[in-house]
Amino acid sequence: MKKATRRLALWRADLDGGVCAAPEECVEVLRDRGPISLVLEHQAYGMTPATRTFETALRQDIEWQFGDIVWPDEVRPGVFATVSWQAGRPDEVVVRTTAMEEPIRVDGVDYFHEYDPRVVTREFEAGTSNRGQVLYAVRKHGRVFDDGSAVLAEAGLAARTGLGRGSRGTFLLRNALDQLIREGYLTRVTGSLDASGYPAYPAVGGQKTADMLFYAPMVEPAPYPGEEEAGREYWVSGFVRKLPRGAQPSERQVALHEQVTETELEPGYTFVKKHRRNT
Known part of the structure; x- marks a missing residue:
């Protein structure tokens, strides 16, 4: 029996x-067929299994896709969806998300389902602050790695932020950048650029070295809905955070990690101890 399966990360536009994009193998059969039942199998907030059915049809935009889906509110940009179709049931498509064992928080946004870190980085909503515009430039226009970290040549930052020109624009940019570095959202590192200006980090031999801005997502455990009360403090468990290549955790962080987990801290990571957070 012919079967087609495709696993993809959902973007904000989706x-x-x-x-939801369709597997290429089913296009020839479904392009002129309709209506089609799309069955969404999903665990709400990673806990309660639920199934919803939508009447849809195959349509072509940039690629072939199914429409008329109402995605649950807790499905964030970057969440993986697996689309399955069988020739024996040609009028039905099944779309599944996969709940994680425990929810996590990525830069303040809670995720309950498996996701693509690269898409999460790209789909950052900057807001209107100067800090947001600088962080957006690095995450949107920089080179993004598989773990969601990103680098951007600092020399190209001003052109990407839209903070204006002249002395005032320079001041606003420097102030926002210094604040992000001070708060740990960005780190200055040395990378390199190829002939086309594409960044590499660590620096590649034979390429021109350049000052880079390095971003690594803040990933920490998140509570399930109802586990934290608005306006009250709650404990965030200790967690590890990636460091820029070449950076080392302090001896104190290494010792804390070993004390809490009874395991050695992996190279390239630091340990953030258990702390209180206000909701």
Whole structure:
């Protein structure tokens, strides 16, 4: 029996538009067929299994996709969806998300389902602050790695932020950048650029070295809904955070990690101890 399966990360445009890309193998059969039942199998907030069925049809935009889907609110940009179709049931498509064992928080946004860190980095909503514009430039226009970290040549930052020109623009940019570095959102590192200006980090031999801005997502455990009360403090468990290549954790962080987990801290990571957070 012919079967087609595709696993893809959902972008914000997919969620807002209520669409999902289709496996190429089913296009020839379904392109002129309709209506099609799309069955969404999903665990709400990673806990409660639920199934919803939508009447849809195959349509072509940039690629072939199914429409008229109402994605659950807790499905964030970057969440993986697995789309399955069988020739024996040609009028039905099944879309599944996969709940994680425990929810996590990525830069303040809670994720309950498996996701692609690269898409999460790219789909950052900057807001209107100067800090947001600088962080957006690095995450949107920099080179993104598989773990969601990103680098951007600092020399190209001003052109990407839209903070204005002249002495005022320079001041606003420097102030926002210094604040992000001070708070640990960005780190200055040395990388390199190829002939086309594409960044590499660590620096590649034979390429021109350049000052880079390095971003690594803040990933920490998150509570399930109802486990934290608004306006009250709650404990965040200790967690590890990636460091820029070449950076080392302090002896204190290494000792804390070993004391808490009874395991050695992996190279390239630091340990953030258990702390209180206000909701």
